[in-house]
Amino acid sequence: xxxxxxxxxxxxxxxxxxxxxxxxxxxxxxxxxxxxxxxxxxxxxxxxxxxxxxxxxxxxxxxxxxxxxxxxxxxxxxxxxxxxxxxxxxxxxxxxxxxxxxxxxxxxxxxxxxxxxxxxxxxxxxxxxxxxxxxxxxxxxxxxxxxxxxxxxxxxxxxxxxxxxxxxxxxxxxxxxxxxxxxxxxxxxxxxxxxxxxxxxxxxxxxxxxxxxxxxxxxxxxxxxxxxxxxxxxxxxxxxxxxxxxxxxxxxxxxxxxxxxxxxxxxxxxxxxxxxxxxxxxxxxxxxxxxxxxxxxxxxxxxxxxxxxxxxxxxxxxxxxxxxxxxxxxxxxxxxxxxxxxxxxxxxxxxxxxxxxxxxxxxxxxxxxxxxx
Numbered sequence: 001x002x003x004x005x006x007x008x009x010x011x012x013x014x015x016x017x018x019x020x021x022x023x024x025x026x027x028x029x030x031x032x033x034x035x036x037x038x039x040x041x042x043x044x045x046x047x048x049x050x051x052x053x054x055x056x057x058x059x060x061x062x063x064x065x066x067x068x069x070x071x072x073x074x075x076x077x078x079x080x081x082x083x084x085x086x087x088x089x090x091x092x093x094x095x096x097x098x099x100x101x102x103x104x105x106x107x108x109x110x111x112x113x114x115x116x117x118x119x120x121x122x123x124x125x126x127x128x129x130x131x132x133x134x135x136x137x138x139x140x141x142x143x144x145x146x147x148x149x150x151x152x153x154x155x156x157x158x159x160x161x162x163x164x165x166x167x168x169x170x171x172x173x174x175x176x177x178x179x180x181x182x183x184x185x186x187x188x189x190x191x192x193x194x195x196x197x198x199x200x201x202x203x204x205x206x207x208x209x210x211x212x213x214x215x216x217x218x219x220x221x222x223x224x225x226x227x228x229x230x231x232x233x234x235x236x237x238x239x240x241x242x243x244x245x246x247x248x249x250x251x252x253x254x255x256x257x258x259x260x261x262x263x264x265x266x267x268x269x270x271x272x273x274x275x276x277x278x279x280x281x282x283x284x285x286x287x288x289x290x291x292x293x294x295x296x297x298x299x300x301x302x303x304x305x306x307x308x309x310x311x312x313x314x315x316x317x318x319x320x321x322x323x324x325x326x327x328x329x330x331x332x333x334x335x336x337x338x339x340x341x342x343x344x345x346x347x348x349x350x351x352x353x354x355x356x357x358x359x360x361x362x363x364x365x366x367x368x369x370x371x372x373x
Contacts, residue, residue, distance in 0.1 A: 013162045019175045103136070104137065130165070303344040316334070318334075
């Protein structure tokens with residue numbers, strides 16, 4: 001992918017940092033938020049899917065509570081987040097409504113995305129919202145997250161959101177114009193890195209920890225986030241949110257900020273991740289028709305083509321699909337537990353509700369969550 005391709009991307013994740021959202025800690029910058037929402041709304045009306053990852057709940061809470069500095073204890077941070085989240089989501093909702101676009105609040109913890117069932121649930125909800133034309137506003141659930149399960153920075157959350165919805169582009173709006181080859185505050189001759197491979201070793205040398213005190217991140221976490229996003233083939237642009245019409249300019253292909261290029265195309269990256277990073281929890285034996293549908297027609301796996309179910313697994317686990325001769329055909333994330341899969345094996349989806357008492361996905365494994373072996 002190159003910058004000229006940005007205009008044709010279908011799904012974009014946009015992350016806005018705390019310092020930008022709160023005008024350097026002075027409270028929500030509602031004028032700037034309204035302008036970013038205007039740009040996102042224009043893209044949404046062009047048919048592009050937009051997912052917003054917003055920092056700022058803790059910073060806004062600090063202002064609302066009249067605190068002199070960012071709290072150090074977890075319970076104080078959680079209290080500030082719960083207060084600040086109210087103002088943050090009200091501001092975004094009001095701004096999107098002015099453009100006749102609905103928004104939705106999504107609060108996540110690391111636990112939600114590390115558990116495969118909850119991962120699929122979050123993915124299904126987000127994709128459904130996008131189908132409805134809604135702009136999901138994602139934030140870390142700071143109110144309940146503990147040190148052991150929190151993301152630590154919304155840069156990482158943005159990258160995982162990009163993985164979750166298979167975005168083609170991640171735009172990270174920050175208070176810096178991009179990533180430089182040396183520290184520009186020390187070296188006046190520092191050069192902006194316009195384009196680089198996401199795994200270029202130079203990035204490790206030049207990325208620095210944030211010193212703003214408002215967020216948790218900095219260029220170090222942004223580079224790390226870009227590499228995580230690249231797991232699903234997502235390209236990343238790190239750019240200043242203070243540039244006029246910055247989101248629209250980036251999507252039109254303007255040479256702004258730092259463009260970090262993924263090493264492989266989105267589909268190939270996601271398939272590699274599915275095939276190599278997860279442990280197989282069970283097995284589905286397929287009839288010849290199902291094998292042909294997967295290998296030759298690029299279809300999803302339907303329960304009607306399943307002859308037998310082996311192992312114990314839950315929704316979201318990685319399952320191996322084999323032919324009746326025992327040859328592995330594919331692997332994928334299953335939409336039903338082994339208990340339910342046994343009940344619906346060989347049956348069509350129209351019978352799911354009468355058999356299970358509920359009807360969820362029509363596919364046992366969706367083609368987007370399946371890789372051929």
